Amino acid sequence: MRYVSTRGGVAPVSFRSAVMMGLAEDGGLLVPERVPSVGPARSGYAELALEVMRPFADDVPELDELIRAAYALETYLGPVAPLRPVGDRFVLELFHGPTLAFKDVALQLLGRLFESTLALQGGRLNILAATSGDTGSAAISGVRGRAGIQIFVMHPRGRVSRVQELQMTSVTDPNVHNLAIRGTFDDCQALLKRLSSDLEFKRRCSLGAVNSVNWARVLAQTVYYFAAFHQLGTERVSFCVPTGNFGDVLAGWYAARMGLPVARLAVATNTNDILSRFFATGEYSLGAVEPTLAPAMDIQVASNFERYLYYRMGEDPSRVAAAMREFAATGRLKVEGEDPLWAAGRATREDILRTIREVHDRHGTVLDPHTAVGWHVASQLELPPPVVCLATAHPAKFPEAIREATGRDDLARHPRVEALEGLPTRCTVLDASEQAVRDYLSSCCAPA
């Protein structure tokens, strides 16, 4: 399988090259040249993952081994994607990985893919990432101790939750660099953009990406949609997905394109609702980002949206490139036509708190604030049953929100969170200046 850029400016590359490249060098996103149908047989998670992913990664003979290690019992303490009935819906629990968020599903595999590719091709990889919380810890957990790789994670100093900070800074492997930036998350993201769009610097430092522009993340996430379907054993299924950067729900859309019988696919956003507005009106228009109780979804420009746009625009890279130019210039773009697969809705702060309280009172299940956004939106929409709500994080990552919703301190606990207290930590504080980050990276990335 070869991969092309949504903007048409890159010669087709292999799966491995697409994974190492991250963002396409013309500024677009890499997509598979075609989407084959897959019809995985009912089996365990690792077997299912291999069946779904193999056609897309046919240049990775060790894929089976990597998948087995990523989803083994040392990594996941139980099933990767168990389905729990809650009321008349189902909750797909994707938070049983090392950092208790669904991002582990893809990043445990991606770290191993990087390592085996470097072992084969030689060279080294330096990953630069910016995080408002969850991505950083999952990426660090995926690559800690791996040969040939260093990771540099910028987080806004003093502005991530205590649990999130400890999940990152308590990892003291020498290949992990936590950078606490004196600034906001937007500052961190702007630094990441500036440094990784400097192609000379990117090459000299062998910079790679772990955010969901990386195709391997989207691909790895398609698997649990199949896993949910197999556990249900029904003819069709609807999904409701808490959405920020549009990576998770896009994986559901690819699963449908691979042949999974998806009835409806619902995009659930918090009040940073550019995507739910798009699916309601066809207009994608930028708003200001405001902080919410579901911080991993406090995003307005969803980097993966361009992948979907590519298909809506008839897989025509010149139309995508023109649309993205228009968006960069005006902050808006309009897409004609409709796709009846999609549904969308949003949740306010009050909706999130009420949902956490009500679902706990009625069903005894504690939802984290991101999952509560999805649950609320599923209640607003009439989705054909059965409805699967994706649970993207364990509530123990967000104890403050659970306390505010329920008045209780004892509902949001997890031994992996409790084990973080008192561990030694390591972190470097830097100014929010391009030069400061550049100097730090240069000093750690001596050429191979």
Ligand SMILES: *Cc1c(COP(=O)(O)O)cnc(C)c1O
């Ligand atoms: C990252 C994240 C999301 C949003 O996922 P996207 O792929 O960015 O749409 C939702 N919930 C949690 C807990 C997350 O960490």
